[in-house]
Every structure is written in C-alpha cells, then in structure tokens.
Amino acid sequence: MMEGKILVVDDNKSVLSALEILLQFEYSSIATISNPNQISSFPDLSQIDVVLLDMNFSAGVNTGNEGLYWLKEIKKKAPLTAVIMMTAYGAVELAVQALKEGASDFILKPWNNDKFLATVRAAYMLRKSQKEISKLKQKESNLKQVINQDKNYIIGNSKALTTVLNLTNKVAKTDVNVLITGENGTGKELIARQLHKISPRQNEIFVSVDMGSISENLFESELFGHLKGSFTDAKDDRAGKFEAANGGTLFLDEIGNLSLQMQAKLLSAIQNKVIVRVGSNKPIPVDIRLVCATNGNLEQMVKDGLFREDLLYRINTIPIQVPALRDRGDDILILADFYLKKYSAKYAKHGLRINDIAEEKLMQYAWPGNVRELQHTLERAVILCEGNILKPTDFILNAKPSQPMPTGPQTLEEMEQIMIVNALHSHDGNYSAAAAQLGISRQTLYNKIKKQDNNG
Template identity: 75%
Template sequence: MTDAKVLVVDDNKSVLSALEILLQFEYKSVETVFNPNQISSFPNLDSFDIILLDMNFSAGVNTGNEGLFWLREIKKKAPNTSVVMMTAYGAVDLAVEALKEGAADFILKPWNNDKLLATVKSAYELRKSRQEIRSLQKKESGLKQVINEDKNYIIGNSKALNSILNLTRKVAKTDVNVLITGENGTGKELIARELHRTSKRKDEVFIGVDMGSISENLFESELFGHVKGSFTDAKNDRIGKFEAANKGTLFLDEIGNLSLQTQAKLLSAIQNRTIVRVGSNKTVPVDIRLICATNCNLEQMVADGLFREDLLYRINTIHLEIPPLRDRDEDVLILSDFYLKRFGNKYDKPNLRINNAAQEKLMRYAWPGNVRELHHIIERAVILSEGSILKPEDFLLISKNVASLNMGPTTLDEMEKEMISRALEQHDGNYSAAAEQLGVSRQTLYNKMKKLKS
C-alpha cells in the first residue's frame, strides 16, 4: 500500500463509493467529497497527493467548464498536488484545455480499473517528482548561501581603500572581465567577492580557484571537467569549475602562475564561452562572470614571453589595483581593533585593548605581508596575552632593518637569528618568555640557538 492521500470530488455518490473501494487497497488514505463547493474551505488541501476531480456537476451540463473552474481553485491552494480530471463526455480539446490548466491526466467514465490505477499511480509519481525538485531547489539555494557566505569583511576608511571600493561597485553592475592585482595579503579575493556580492549575479554561486595549486596535467579536468573513462582515475563523470560557476562568478586566483600551454586552453574557453570536458567532443555553453587576480606584473611577463598578450587583453577589461597596507596608514588601527575584538571573542579574552605605545609601533611598521600579516600578528598577540593591555613587546614584527637590508639577500637562518636575538633582548635573556613570544617550546629555542651558533 502506497503511503499517500487521495481525494475524490464527484457529485455521483455511486462513483465516489466505487472509487473509494478501488483505491483504498492501493493508498493509505482515501477521502471523498460530494459537493465541489467544499473545496474552497477544505482544510490542508495541499496535503493530498492526488485529487480526482469530476468535470461536470450541474444536471444537463457537459461543457467541462465547472471542472476547469475547480481545477484552477485547487491549483491556487495546492499547486503541487496532482489533479486527474474525470468526465463521461470525452473530447480532445477539453483534455488539452485541462492539461494546459495544470491537470496531470484525464480519465473517461466508465473507466477501466487497471487503466485508472495506472493513471493515478503516474499522477502520484509526478507529485513525488515535484516534491523532489522543490527539495533540490531549496538545497541548491542553501548551498549557494553557504558558498557565498563571506565571513571576512573589507575594513577601513582610508582614501586609497574607498577609491578602489567605489570603482569596484561601479564595475560590479556590468559583466565585464576584471583583473585584480596587488601584493600578497592585500585582500584581492575580498574585492572579488565584493564584485560578486554587488552584481546582478549575487544570488548565484561564487566559485574561487587557486590556479597555483592545480598541476598542469589536471588543469583541463579541474576547470572543464571530464567524462567517465577519459583517464585512469576518471571513474565517474565530473563537471569542472566553469560549469559549476554557470550563471554565477568564476574567480581565478594566481593566474600569473599558468604555463603558456594552459594559458592557451583558458583563452579558448574565455573567448568562446564554451568548454569541452576531457574525453568528450560535446561543447557545453557556460555563462559566467570572470574575475582574475595575481600579484605578478603581467605586462612585464608579456614582455618576457611568459604570458600571452591576447589572454591579458581578454581578462583585463577593467583593472583594479589593490593598495598595500603601508598606503592605508589610517586603516592600520581600524583593522587592529577589528581583529582584536574578533580574536578576543574567539579566545575568550573580550576586554583586551592596545596601549598607545603599541599602536605607534603598529603604525610605524611597513607591513610587507599587508592585511594578512596584521591578521596573524594580532591573533598571536591575543593568544599569548596575559593581561588586558597589549604592549609593544606583545607584537612580534620583522625588523625594518632586517626586512630592508641592501647587503644582498637575507637567509632564513639570518632572519631566524635576528628574531631570536630580539626576543631574548625584549625579555632580558629569559628563555621561557622568549620561547613563548616566538611560539616555540623552550627546548626548541635552545636547539635553534645551538644550530645557529654551530
């Protein structure tokens, strides 16, 4: 017995009885209604999976207009319920009209029991399909919200930042390709997400791809997808990032890391707005908004023969250069306060604040790692803090002298030795305190010092 609810609406009580007897052995719940006027006030009409509805209720009338009227009323209250129309007066044009109005099928009286049961079963399958589609649509919408959820924020009020944000919001209204450049840690992905968030595609998906992490032999599979059996590990069909981003935004980060061979494949997909899965000959159209980012000088790479000039023109309709943090002096303390509150709450230290001397230290620093470096330095200071006031010594910054030596390249050992020396100096030779500041154990600090002295 199928776990479904069926409602039969007919002004002939003999028909109601016959259908109730026939259907009660097939479906868990079967209810009948003699007067169609009850439909308007029927409770939970959308809880029925199938409704069998007569087309004529008034004596001597066989136009089917009454049935069509009640079909429309049912569809207003229960749009996903499958409605099967019944009439003793068969006509092709009447059946077509009922189907246009949303009926699932059409039954002639007198009916054949097997045929009627098959029709009702098909209507039930249609109802289940509609429910599954609604469920998938809800899941898809939920997944898009999760994927698009951006827990990072663009923080600051400097002139340099506001200038780039104003340009970003102007460009977002269009579908042009955008190239975002800037140093590591400046927030290129955040700007890409802001472009998506303020665009007409904001309700669709944002797909980000780190091009530097994709090996050349997997490039086509990752971006364009593949079909089952196209190579050794292709056990199933798989869509690539271009198809996954269809109707939405595709963000290709670190695009300067691509080889010339992969650049040519990417250029073809961008030009034609179609892709071909690995192992297939079928072209698949894709509708995406393309955003690329890099910290490389692509113009110089073109001059050096390392980047295709035609690809640069394709991705560079609009160029957004993200300012480094050293050009956003007034944002340093705003960002510091933001991260202090975030990590203070995360690590259950909500009352922390940075004293004036420490603020001056943060303001004087050149921030070679930009916002990302500030993020990590504040988090580390919060984790290791012992009081409610953060002082200059709580912030481990790379020495400007070390960062800007003009005496040739600085080795990692030299950098490490400088940091250890500064930590010991700040803590008057206290190895435990220095080790804690550096984020290592006391024994590890001893071992590093021994290695550096040898």
C-alpha cells in the same frame, strides 16, 4: 501499495464509492468530497499527491467551466499537486483547455479500470518526481547560501578603499570580466566576493580556484572535469570548476602563475564559453561571470613572454587595483582593533587594548604582507601578551623588504622568508622573475609563500 494520498472530488456519490474501492488497494490514503466548495477548506491540500476532479457539478451544465475554475483554485493552493480531470462529456477543446490550466491528464466516464489506474499511477509518479526536484532545488539553494556566506569582512573607511568599493559597486551590475590586482594579503578575494554578492548572480554559487596550487597535469581535470577512466585516478565522472560555477561567478586567483600551455586552454574556454571534459568529445556550454586576480604585473609578464596578451585582454575588461595596507592610513588601526577583539574573544583574553606607542609602531610599519600580515601579527600578540595593555614589544614585525638581510643569527626558515620577500620586492611582485632569481620553480615559490602565510 504506494504511499500516495488521493483526493476524489465528484458530486456523484456512486462515483466516489466506486473510486474509493478501486483505489484503496493501490494507495495508502483515499479522501472524497462531494461538494467542490469544500476544496477551499480541505486541510493540507498541498500534501495531496493526486486530485481526481469532476468537471461539472451543477445539474444540466456540461461546459466544464466549473471544473476549470476549481482546477485553478487547487493550483493556487497546491501548485505541485497533480490534478486529473474527469467528465462524461468529452471534447478535445475542453481537454486542451484543462491541460493548459495545469491538469496532468483527462479521463472520460465511464472508464476502463486498468487504464484509469495507469493514468492515476502516471500522475502520482509525476508528482513524486516534482517533489524530489523541489527538495533538490531547496537543498541546492541552501548549499549555495552556505558556500556564499561571507567569512570575512571588508573593513575600513579610507579614501583608497572607498574608491575601490565604489568601482566594485558599479562593475557588479554588469557581467563583464574583471581583473583584480594588488599585493599579497590585500584582500583581492574579498573584493571578488563583494562583486558576486551585489551582482545579478548573487543567488548562484561563487566558486574560488587557487590557480597557483593546480599542477599542470591536473589543470584540465580541475577546471573542465573528466569522465570515469579518462586517466589513472579518474574513478568517477566529475564536473570541473567551470561547470560547478555555471550560472554564478568563477574566481581564478593568482592567474599569473599559469604556464603558457595552461593559459591557451583557459583562453579557449573563456572565448567559446564551452568546455569539454577530459576523456569526452561532448562540448558543454557554460554561463559564468569571470573574475581573476593576481599580485604580479601581467603587462610586464606579457613583455617578458610569460603571459599571453590575448588572454590578458579577455580577463581585463575592467581592472580593479586593491590598495596596499600602508596606503590606507587609519584603516590600519581600525583593522587592528577588529582583529584585537576577534582574537581576544577567541583566546578568552578580554579587556585588551593597544597603547599609543604601539599604535604608532603599527602605523609606521610598511606591512609587506598587508592585511593578512596584520591579522597574523594581532593574533600572535594576543596569544603572547601577559597584561591587558599591548605594548610595542608585543608586536613582532618582519624586516622591511628594503632592508638588507640581518647579519645576526637566523633560522633557516627566517632566512628563506627574508630572501623571498626581498626577491618579490626587487621584481615588483613578479613570481616568475622572483623564482628565477631564487633558483626555484614558480610553483615551489608559491607553495613556500602559502606555507609561510599558514604558519604566520
């Protein structure tokens, strides 16, 4: 016996009795109605899996219009409920009309019991499948909402920031590719998320990919997916980031860290809007809004032969330059106050405030690490402070990139951090050039900076 709920609507009580007997051994719940007017007040109609609906209820009327009317009413109240029409006066035109109005099938009286049960079973299985699909869609929608939730905020009201947000609002309405540039820690991903949040794709997923953390041998698998057995660790079929973002926004962060070989593969996917999983020959079309970000100078990298010019043109339809924190004036104090409140609550140190001299110190500092550095600085100050007033000595600031390396005692980590900052400053944020100066690979440099940020 199946856990289905069946409702039979027919003015012939003999038919109701016969169908109740026939169906009671197949389904867990059978309900009957002899007057179609009771349909409107039937409790939990949407919970019924299959309705068996007669097409004629008035004596001498065989047009089927009554049945079509009640079919429409049922579909208004319970769109996923399967409805099978029943009539003793069969006509092809009537059956076609019923199917157009949403009926699942059409049964002629008198019926063959086996065929009747098979028809009801097919309608029930269809209803069951539709319910599962509906649940999956709801789960998918809920998951997208959770993934797309903003964990950070764009805070500030400086002219530099307002200009960027105004441009973001204009661009968001379109579907063009966007390249977001700016120093480390300026909030490039926040701008990308804002683009998605107010775009026509806002109800779809936002997928963020840190291109600097993807090794070259896993690049295709991560972005385009793979089939089971296509390489040693491919134990299952897996969709890549392009497929995951289908219908939504794909954010490729630190795109300047890609090798030329990886750039060529990415360019092909962007141009053709088609990807192929590793181990497969089947092309898969993808519909994404592409947003990229970099802290490097891609135009200079093109001149240096480190970045493909055709790829730059593809991703750079609209450029958005995120301002450095030092160019945002009083936003420094607005952000400092935000993080002060956040970490005061987190570490149960209520009533903290920053004195005027300390605020002046924060305003005069160059903030090479931008908002991320300010955030870490405030968290550190809140943790280490001993009173309710944060003084200049409570804020431990790194040496400015323009300053020479201190000659006093330094830890190895501190020396490494200063060398990295100076190298990046010397080459205007160009990772490749900075890595070459330091004698390490671009991937190693990127990983060291990530480690410093996480430890900051």
